[in-house]
């Protein structure tokens with residue numbers, strides 16, 4: 001059996017976010033929980049002997065909302081020695097624990113930080129100056145810029161706006177195709193395929209069905225390699241053309257229902273200023 005190599009291997013530490021950015025491929029404002037350590041351990045066990053990556057990306061939702069982040073990072077490190085990037089929106093920097101910071105510094109893991117706007121960046125200035133610079137791989141401000149390529153994938157009346165584009169040309173311009181997601185015994189060619197499948201399992205009805213959205217550990221390496229290296233019919237839901245015109249600072253507000261889910265005591269809570 002040969003080893004599959006990918007550029008970015010994504011593991012979600014959270015299925016919930018305090019923001020609702022237009023460009024988000026994750027549709028995570030519909031999610032309502034964080035990952036458990038046991039769940040991540042199962043994913044690691046299923047895939048660590050099958051797949052290698054340039055780096056492991058710990059994503060969400062917002063991973064820093066998970067109070068068990070440290071144990072999740074430890075589980076991931078049990079399976080892979082590669083560099084770990086924890087991708088965060090910067091609203092929970094003040095919730096990082098000493099143990100998490102120390103572990104990341106000692107274990108080849110860093111934060112990839114994109115503040116949603118300049119105000120959030122400025123509100124975090126003191127904290128940023130107190131944290132060790134080596135903790136950060138990237139600091140972007142404002143990083144949550146909205147792009148029309150993603151806007152075409154947004155929700156309308158609770159459903160995704162569906163495009164009907166050519167899968168091949170959509171895939172060619174796609175920059176999410178190198179972010180392979182693993183979850184439990186499933187593997188997804190991109191975050192969007194994961195989220196559509198995940199939300200389907202959570203009883204959201206965004207699409208009637210997503211045939212071929214993923215493969216599983218039961219597939220051979222050759223089958224997985226093929227799945228990960230070419231467009232699928234599902235790519236028709238993505239736009240064929242990139243339009244990199246940024247619309248800065250236009251982050252839609254969470255609805256009252258979406259805000260209510262953030263009061264779940266199982267999460268780290270956003271600070272009032274964010």
Ligand code: SF4
Pocket residue numbers: 017018019020021023024025026027028029060061062089144
């Ligand atoms: S902060 Fe990140 S995960 Fe949350 S909605 Fe924005 S892009 Fe998506």
Ligand code: SF4
Pocket residue numbers: 170171174175176177189190191192193231232234235236237238
């Ligand atoms: S469905 Fe295809 S084009 Fe769309 S994000 Fe995934 S890999 Fe890219």
